[in-house]
Amino acid sequence: MRRSTGFHAIEEFLRSMKGASAATDAHPARILVSGSGPRIKEILALAEDLGLRIDRVSKAELYRLAPGNRGIALEAEEGQAAEEADLDTFLLDPPESSLVLLLDHIEDPQNLGAILRSADVFAADLVIAPRRRSAPLGDAAVKASAGAAAYAPFVLVPNLAEALRKLKQAGYWLYAADMGGLSLPDADISARSGLVLGNEGSGVSRLLKDECDFALSIPMAGHVDSLNVSAAAAVLMYEYRRRFPSARRSSAGR
Numbered sequence: 667m668r669r670s671t672g673f674h675a676i677e678e679f680l681r682s683m684k685g686a687s688a689a690t691d692a693h694p695a696r697i698l699v700s701g702s703g704p705r706i707k708e709i710l711a712l713a714e715d716l717g718l719r720i721d722r723v724s725k726a727e728l729y730r731l732a733p734g735n736r737g738i739a740l741e742a743e744e745g746q747a748a749e750e751a752d753l754d755t756f757l758l759d760p761p762e763s764s765l766v767l768l769l770d771h772i773e774d775p776q777n778l779g780a781i782l783r784s785a786d787v788f789a790a791d792l793v794i795a796p797r798r799r800s801a802p803l804g805d806a807a808v809k810a811s812a813g814a815a816a817y818a819p820f821v822l823v824p825n826l827a828e829a830l831r832k833l834k835q836a837g838y839w840l841y842a843a844d845m846g847g848l849s850l851p852d853a854d855i856s857a858r859s860g861l862v863l864g865n866e867g868s869g870v871s872r873l874l875k876d877e878c879d880f881a882l883s884i885p886m887a888g889h890v891d892s893l894n895v896s897a898a899a900a901v902l903m904y905e906y907r908r909r910f911p912s913a914r915r916s917s918a919g920r
Contacts, residue, residue, distance in 0.1 A: 702739020
């Protein structure tokens with residue numbers, strides 16, 4: 667169970683659930699509130715429109731459950747996003763042009779949130795992470811995503827290598843982000859692409875590199891020799907979308 671405390675993150679999550687019943691088993695979520703104020707009233711109005719459960723608690727109880735709150739918190743299942751994602755279902759009929767991200771044990775929740783934010787901006791079709799040894803989609807990640815965690819289709823799998831094999835069988839070309847790889851501007855990229863992003867310290871594991879078709883590197887001219895994984899993810903996704911524009915949005919930003 668995770669709890670989100672940022673006003674923006676809660677609002678975006680609720681807006682993303684419009685058209686679906688928040689009270690169903692598919693969206694087991696509730697609002698915990700101890701405060702008042704204009705932003706809290708707006709959030710409560712959204713929650714009421716969705717039929718979401720609202721529990722009023724004491725300030726002490728809310729602080730115990732969700733430290734750092736501003737008088738309100740959203741409680742949802744761990745890993746729950748508004749767009750329910752499932753790899754096998756997705757691969758039954760994937761788009762001809764589609765971008766899938768695979769996160770190889772990203773452990774920093776700030777990085778996870780930033781990657782999800784970029785995944786929403788650049789219209790990634792799926793973000794896949796392993797169930798073990800990865801940052802949870804908790805409050806820190808949701809806040810870092812600036813609300814994008816409510817939109818980016820996010821799925822947890824027991825085995826990343828098996829997920830790569832399924833993508834390959836479905837016609838995807840797989841690319842590992844690696845400093846020793848082909849220079850991104852010079853590389854051919856498939857319309858159906860899976861981008862593998864590695865752990866903050868060790869990069870993409872040897873096992874997953876061996877499953878990939880190619881490795882891609884980002885040309886750099888500065889004094890540091892690498893980018894933060896979330897920054898690298900944004901660059902790679904931008905280059906993919908430059909070559910294969912998405913019709914999902916007509917303009918960047920929100």
